[in-house]
Amino acid sequence: MAIKVLVVDDSALMRSVLTEIINSAPDLEVVGGAPDPLVAREMIKTLNPDVLTLDVEMPKMDGLDFLARLMRLRPMPVVMISSLTQRGSETTLQALELGAVDFVPKPKLDSLGGIESCRVEICEKIRGAYGSRPRVPVAFIAPSKPLPGEKSSGFAGRSGGSEGGAGLDKLLCIGASTGGTEAIKEVLCSLPEKMPGILMVQHMPEMFTASFAKRLDGLCSLNVKEAEHGEKVLPGTAYLAPGHSHLSVRRVSGGYVCELSRSEPVNRHRPAVDVLFHSAAKQAGANALGVILTGMGKDGAQGLLAMRQAGAWTLGQDQDSCVVYGMPREAAQIGALEEVAALKDIGARVLARLRGGERRGMRA
Template sequence: MSIKVLICDDSAASRLLLRRVIDAQPDMTVVGVAADALIAREMIKTLEPDVLTLDVEMPHMDGLDFLARLMRLRPMPVVMISAFTGEDSDVSIRALELGAVDVLGKPDARSPGALAAYAAEVCDKIRAARAAHVHRPRRADVAAPVATAGAAASARAAQGRIVCIGASTGGTEAIREVLVRLPPHCPPVLIVQHMPEMFTGAFAKRLDSLSQLRVKEAEHGERVEPGCAYLAPGHSHLLLKRHGLAYHCELSGADPVNRHRPSVDVLFHSAAEQAGRAALGVLLTGMGKDGAQGLLAMQRSGAWTIAQDQASCVVYGMPREAAAIGAVSEVSPLTEVAQRIMGRLAGNTGGAVLKQGV
């Protein structure tokens, strides 16, 4: 059945472009276009679209206000498509917190090839949104960190360990849920979230404000430290590299993997090679298969692996693919992932591991 899409954007040029892109797809159709949120509200009632694309800057009611009301009264899949910039990229993070499935910038003056790639990305995000399990958003309160018996002993047991997390659609809130529950003595955490480069800095800052960990965008060559989380910047793959007795971040501009840069598979494969059983692999919600083969490589190298369960995923794609090939040691509801991580670290040192801080 064709995906019914409603476009809400005050720019006639943007509405025309999106309509042409969407109507050219065999599996989706535009059922209506609206120049503002008030018109869109009435169209939603009568047309019952499967997915709404929503601009931010609009007359009468801006997109974020409309999104907040919509998700409170009639939750549905929403893709925010707006002229986000580095200066206001925190708007995109707010949209995701309010319940948008994904965010995407508008195209500038682009070459035909770049425009085709942008069109493919728009359609991919609409398909992912249609598959999303949308809930009313919860308040972004800081959860209490996981209580661990004998924190000092747990910290010693976790020395030399590395936690690697991968996510895509729905992953911003899933990653937040995990990080805010991790205690400050947690081993280093490396994260890949499929997200455009203009958004990752704002996302890292938001996580840093909520978590007891220090959260930052990863920098090429920097040494990873306990109590810190490193987010792959949206323009580069993030790899784990071992130099002597320490681990470092490495950034790569190599070609996309599984159509993504950064790619979860790239991070996981590097963890399998460089850390082996000292690593823990965590695969959260997301569309597609990125991360499945890398998680399998981690498991085969002796690492413990965990995937988010279907019921708590926004899109049960990446975890399902990993489970299907036998890459998952354990499946867990999202709210219990941090507890499982810390329990594993406290109860199993993973054999010979590197010592951080040497």
């Protein structure tokens, strides 16, 4: 039975294009197209779609307002159709916070190539949303950044976090995809300022990673930024792979540096989690910690296995707390995970490990 999709967009042309793209897949079917949220509300009642695609800037009711009401009254999988602009990326991140499962860039209508280039992605994101666990957003209060000179508790390494201490040898690597923006936010906001360097890969386009890093930086005690080629990995800082490049790590005298590459996609992704994890296995070995979060597909599984085989501690998000239990499941199936934990517990497990907690077997 085909997955039923309702397309919500104020542009008749865009509704037509999206309908053609979605209906070209044998397992997907557009059951209706709504020009605004008010019409969409009635269509949801009568057509009972499985997945909603939603534009943001529409008449009568803003897409974000509609999404907030929808997730409160009738939670369902929503895929945002987003414009690749600064404003569009910031709005999309707000939509993900409100409960949207995923997003895809709006197809470019100026050429057939622009439409064809996003055909596979749109259909895959809808399939992923259909298999996702609807997330009802809850009130969330993030820790504020400490004032200059203010102390914060955290991991300081065996030598108290001073230059050359054990803490500076440690490296935390995080990978995520579908549902990962909120998962990464929750993990980072549960960590204190005093942490080893953190490297992260989240599958998203270039403009979105810049906005995402900026948003995280304002929420977390840690400093968060897009990674730059050749920059030193500093404690208390989380580096996000830019959407145009793979992120890897290289060990140098006194620590690590970030390396960026625009080489071919891996697992159809650039940036790819596997690239980061494989480099951590090779360059950091047992000093690395690897965490794989919610996401569709298998990216990161082989790299995490390489990390574990190199002596790193590895952790996967559990099925119940994942929006899409794909990447962690693949990692679990090949023996890449040392532990499994609910999203709300991942920060605490990382801190316990850094503080010298005992190794434990995988926990359900």
